[in-house]
Amino acid sequence: MKLAIDPVACDGLGMCAHQAPDLISLDPWGYPILDGGDLHDGTLGPARRAIRACPRRALYEAD
Amino acid sequence: MTTSDPLYVGSHLNSLSLEIKSTRIFRRPVSYAGARAEVPLGADAQDLAAHRETWGSPILSVADFVHAVSGSDLTGRGGAHIPVTWKLDAAREAGPGGTVVVNGAEGEPGSAKDAALLQLRPHLVIDGALAVAEAIEAREVVLWVHESATATRARVADTVRERGTELPVSVRMLLAPDGYVGGEASAVISAVGGGPALPAHSVDRARPWGDGAAVLVHNAETHARLGMLSLGHDPVETSLVTVAESSAPLRFTRRTVVEVHRLQTFASVLSGLGVTPPRAVLLGGMGGTWVEWRDLADLPMDPQELRRRGLSLGAGIIHLLPEDRDGLAESAAILDRLAVESARQCGPCVFGLPSLAASMHQAVRARRGGLLRRPSPRHDHKVVAASDLVVGRGACRHPDGAARMAMSAVEVFGS
Numbered sequence: 326m327k328l329a330i331d332p333v334a335c336d337g338l339g340m341c342a343h344q345a346p347d348l349i350s351l352d353p354w355g356y357p358i359l360d361g362g363d364l365h366d367g368t369l370g371p372a373r374r375a376i377r378a379c380p381r382r383a384l385y386e387a388d
Numbered sequence: 389m390t391t392s393d394p395l396y397v398g399s400h401l402n403s404l405s406l407e408i409k410s411t412r413i414f415r416r417p418v419s420y421a422g423a424r425a426e427v428p429l430g431a432d433a434q435d436l437a438a439h440r441e442t443w444g445s446p447i448l449s450v451a452d453f454v455h456a457v458s459g460s461d462l463t464g465r466g467g468a469h470i471p472v473t474w475k476l477d478a479a480r481e482a483g484p485g486g487t488v489v490v491n492g493a494e495g496e497p498g499s500a501k502d503a504a505l506l507q508l509r510p511h512l513v514i515d516g517a518l519a520v521a522e523a524i525e526a527r528e529v530v531l532w533v534h535e536s537a538t539a540t541r542a543r544v545a546d547t548v549r550e551r552g553t554e555l556p557v558s559v560r561m562l563l564a565p566d567g568y569v570g571g572e573a574s575a576v577i578s579a580v581g582g583g584p585a586l587p588a589h590s591v592d593r594a595r596p597w598g599d600g601a602a603v604l605v606h607n608a609e610t611h612a613r614l615g616m617l618s619l620g621h622d623p624v625e626t627s628l629v630t631v632a633e634s635s636a637p638l639r640f641t642r643r644t645v646v647e648v649h650r651l652q653t654f655a656s657v658l659s660g661l662g663v664t665p666p667r668a669v670l671l672g673g674m675g676g677t678w679v680e681w682r683d684l685a686d687l688p689m690d691p692q693e694l695r696r697r698g699l700s701l702g703a704g705i706i707h708l709l710p711e712d713r714d715g716l717a718e719s720a721a722i723l724d725r726l727a728v729e730s731a732r733q734c735g736p737c738v739f740g741l742p743s744l745a746a747s748m749h750q751a752v753r754a755r756r757g758g759l760l761r762r763p764s765p766r767h768d769h770k771v772v773a774a775s776d777l778v779v780g781r782g783a784c785r786h787p788d789g790a791a792r793m794a795m796s797a798v799e800v801f802g803s
Contacts, residue, residue, distance in 0.1 A: 331589040332734035333783045352777055353743075356735035387591070 326364045326386050328372050330357060334383035344378045345371035357384075411621045413512065413612055413628065417646040417661060418504045423639075425503040426539045432508065433543070436550045439511035446515060447620045450523050454480075456617045462624050466491060466571075466607030467672065467703040468785075469691060472614070476523065478594050479602035484525035486602035489576055490517050490611050492533045492540065495568035495729070496673040497640060498632030498705045502608040504645040505628070506533065506540045510547035513608050514559070516615030521557050524602060528558040532576050532605075535563045568674075568729035572784045573605045575731070586731045587784035609704070625649055627689060629704040631661060637713075637721035650690035654706070657689065668709045668800055672702020674722050675789015678715060678796040715801035716755060719794060720748040726790045736781035741790055744774040748794060751802070768802040771795070 328348060337355040348368055349357045364372050364386070376384045418431055427433065434442065448456060457476055463469040479486060490513055494502040505513055517529045531544050541561065548559050562579065564570040570585045577597050579585040590596045597603040606614070613623040631644045648657050658665060668680050677699055687694065694700060709715055723745035730737045751767035775791035782788070 331783070332736065332781060333587075333589045335735060337735045352736065352740075354735055354739040356739075356781070358781075 326369075326388065327361065328359050328364065328375070329385055329387035330359060331383045331385070332356075334381045335379075336381050336383075338380060340378040340380065341375040341384050345375040348372055349375060411616060411623070412626060412647050413509055413616075414504070414645065414647050417644045418500070418508065420500045420503070420643045420645075422641060423497065425500060425507075425537055427507045427543070431504075434509055434511060436511055436547075439509075439515075443512060443515070443616070443619045443621070446519060446618045448519070448618050453519050453618050454523055457614065460617060460624055462610070462613055462617070463691065464607060465609035465613070465627070465704065466573075467675075467700075469695075469700060472606065472610060474594070475604060475606070476520065479524040479604040482524075482595070482597070482600075482602035484527075484601070486524050486526045486597075486604060487528050487530055487580055488517050488521045488524070488526045489530045489532055489580060489603060489605040490514075490608055491571055491573070491576055491605050492531060492537075492544075492608040493564035493571040493576075494534075494703065495571045496703055496705055497638055497725075498634075498643060498673060498707045499630045499703055500643040501628045501630050501645045501704055503537065503540050505608045505612050506531075507543045509612060510543055511551075512615045513611045514547060514551065514615070515618055516611035516613065517559075518556065519614055519618035520604065520606070520611070524604060526557060526602070526604070528560065530580055531559065531561045532564050532571075532579070533561055534566055534570070536566050568726070569731045569784060569786055572786070574784060576605050577603045586733060587782075587786070589783040607703075627691070627701060627704060629657075629689065629701060629706055631658070631663060632705055632707045633663065634708070637718045638725060648689045650693075651688050653686050653688055655685040657706075663708070664710070666708035667711045667713070668715055670707035670709065670718075670722075670793065671705075672700050673705040673707065673789075674726055675786070675793055676700070676702045676705065676707070676796075677792060678709075678719070678800040680800055714752065714755075715797060716748060716752045719797035719801070720745060720752050723748050723790060723794060726786070726793075730786060731784070734782040734787075736778050737787045740774070740778035740781070740787060744771070744778060744790060744794055747771045747774040748797070751798075765803050768798045771798050771802075 339355050342349045342351045348360050458473040462472045492502045492506050521529050565585050572587045574588040575585045609628050616623040626647050633642045634640045671677050727741035727745050732738050747770040754767045775794045778787035779791045
């Protein structure tokens with residue numbers, strides 16, 4: 326599993342990066358940059374918190 | 389009129405005594421003056437009678453057609469060069485009731501091949517679309533044409549009327565908004581479904597239409613080549629390219645659509661057209677790759693050979709940069725245009741493309757003097773960093789193309 330983003334839905338609110346700072350950084354305009362790695366036990370929790378935190382429902386888990 | 393004319397053969401090939409014969413769509417290059425896409429004077433447009441006389445009637449059964457496509461190495465001619473058989477198979481699996489879309493909305497200002505095909509060989513394109521429609525049991529064919537392309541629109545409407553009652557499925561023309569991303573496949577799929585003509589984020593790239601009936605989008609040239617297959621001709625030895633000459637960045641003075649054999653070199657194609665060799669070529673269009681002419685001149689126009697060198701004909705555009713023009717300034721103007729053409733849906737594209745364009749303008753100013761007499765690697769690095777920030781971050785590949793073009797500009801014209 327990986328984190329994935331729907332860039333059309335994303336409004337760059339930045340909530341995700343607060344929840345999972347090790348997985349998600351923000352670009353100069355506040356839009357998320359995903360680290361792209363596979364999720365594992367240690368990162369699954371923050372990843373799911375980041376998904377829940379997105380008011381635009383732009384972040385999701387993908388294969 | 390015969391369909392097996394010997395092609396123009398470059399001198400280097402003559403010396404090898406190679407005789408190339410192949411079925412061609414166009415007997416002569418088709419030239420468009422300026423930015424207009426009107427039917428050129430003296431061009432041999434084929435009506436239905438001429439089309440049937442030249443190409444014959446469809447002869448392949450569905451099974452034979454599908455087999456011929458899978459054995460043909462035919463790739464999509466819209467730019468991405470995805471094997472046609474992949475998309476065809478996915479659409480067949482999706483079941484009956486789908487839509488076949490002929491994408492004739494070329495957004496590249498330097499391209500004219502969709503216009504040439506739909507104006508001069510519309511029945512060949514329709515035959516391809518009908519063969520695909522039969523193969524995937526589609527319920528309709530949609531011809532996706534730019535709103536402002538009046539000459540093309542008129543010709544397409546005439547063509548559908550000419551076919552009249554012999555059409556086995558519904559065929560309709562749908563008007564694309566002008567601009568660049570309206571020709572992007574996911575934007576076309578959205579529009580066919582009644583939505584806005586804007587690129588969408590697709591989770592499964594092999595099935596961009598989602599869960600329902602297939603919406604199979606292919607470029608006009610791809611459909612012409614599928615038409616040739618269904619009519620029993622071998623389609624894949626040649627490609628259509630547009631040689632684009634300009635007097636200033638993106639101000640095109642002449643666009644010539646020419647059918648090239650994969651063994652022809654770039655130099656032989658240009659000399660055949662009587663065009664002065666350029667300083668460099670932007671290969672594939674605004675989102676393509678800059679190549680110095682000396683590196684390109686002797687390469688064949690063979691998609692696979694080009695791919696081995698990291699190059700692609702893309703949508704078939706050969707944008708010439710004359711000796712007296714600055715490649716970085718040209719690139720900056722193109723980036724400005726690409727930034728304006730963004731569909732403004734994805735943040736990294738909305739903010740990243742103007743920033744990328746600004747970094748290129750800085751590199752141009754640095755080169756023109758002032759404090760910095762010499763172009764500095766610092767400016768090149770800024771362009772590369774701005775490119776990295778947009779790659780892969782949009783719903784469509786619009787930002788990726790801009791980044792590719794910018795990085796190749798730095799490589800070819802940078803310090």
